[in-house]
Amino acid sequence: MNAIAFTDVSRSYGNVLAVDGLNLTVETGRTVALLGPNGAGKSTSINMLLGLIRPSGGRIELFGRPPEQAVARGEVGAMLQDGELIPELTVRELVDFVRGLYPEPLDLDAILQMADLTDLAGRRAGKLSGGQSQRVRFALAVAGAPRLLVLDEPTAAMDVESRQRFWAAMRDYAAGGRTVLFATHYLEEADENSDRVIVVARGRVVADGTAAQIKAKAGGHAVRFTLDGQSAAGLDALPGVSAVEVTGGTATLRTADPDATVAALYRGTSLEIRDLRLAGADLEDAFLALTREP
């Protein structure tokens, strides 16, 4: 069964069309990234999915039901972008309260541990840092053991280490066969933490597939190596390569297919390749490539 199904969903604010005929389905048990630049319609889509705003057109179903029903049955948990906590309550009190609203919640201590809050359980929410509050909001989202977990740009206020821990916790949660949908504008996050990436721009799906497929489509990989005095002639004819730059003895090949490019570099040329480095798709380039007007 599909956990999420959007059928021709649109939403406008006045004259602005935020979501424009969105069609997508997410199977139960998948971890899916909703990737797009700011203003792509990610948050609007998520708010519609949670039943907080109504679509102007089209239909949304969660586990075959309208969003409000799925929410009322405790099947959905979410971490929204803006959500302050009650400053006078402690972390434990907040988590325990929200957990009590669901029919079959997780164990309190297990939630605190998963969200790395055990040491902060007695602290009042008003005294938490931005990253700590973010962890509490994650704890509130998973507290009811929802079948569908929705995260809207969850790592926005976190430092690098917190991010890594956060994604580890998310993967733990998803490992139980649960469905996760998260919105992000970081390609790396989508790449590392999902098994499918849906790229949205201007309120539409512009690409849908595994991270590798998306990157290939975006054509944003860079293969670099030390060229020294050797000739760069013919490098632009290698498979997948779209551009070649040589600066300070280093060659940079822009490629849509780094595997094929590197293989051809070794087998098809007589160059002496040293210091080979591969860089992931560049965010800017990827978006420009994917979201360009047709």
Place this chain on the structure above:
Amino acid sequence: MPNHIRVEILRMLRNKRYVIFVVAFPVVLYVLFCNIVAGQASSGGGGAAAYLMVSMGAYGALSASIMSTAVPWAQERQAGWLRQLQITPLPGWSIILTKLVSTLLLALPSLALVFVVAMTTQGVSLAPGRWALLFLGMWIGILPFAALGLAVGSLVPPDTAQPAAMIGMFGLAILGGLWFPVDTMPATMQTIAHALPSFSYADIGWNLVSGQAPPLQDVVTTLVWAVVLGAAAVFAYRRATARA
């Protein structure tokens, strides 16, 4: 819902503004006023202390019901806590009903404190049945003010809710004769006072402590305001939580 109510009460009891302005302030004012009156004339005695007990009890309950609703509620709406609750299985009617019940409970401390101080330090004495009736009447009678606070909290952002709550609270208290008796006001002010729920509410108490039955007109006025403001609160809440 019991757990939600518990959480709401807990957070307000930890809120310094609530404890100082709602619980402590009315009883301090009460003792102060009693001393002023006692210093001015020996006429009032127990009667004045009982009258002031109702005035300050009413003021405390009024401020409790507006202060624990308007601003916290506006903040929760704006800051996203309401959305956090809306994406849980908690139904919308339960959220607002919890607020109302919590407000009723949060008005108890200031009301009880003024009564206890009146009994123990000012020598106010009533028959047990009359105490019970007074307490119950002055407790349930805050419904219009709780509804007003919730309506304000649903309609305006926190920056506006703060002054609106203050104006509503002091306006109702002063114009309704809780600080200075209505009899001492000019005629026009008296007419205004008699139409306000703060006057009709307190007047029920003043009549009860002076050994009379509450006038029907007071009961009707309070009820009408409760219905009108209650409808406004429900309308405002639905508007605030409507899925756009």
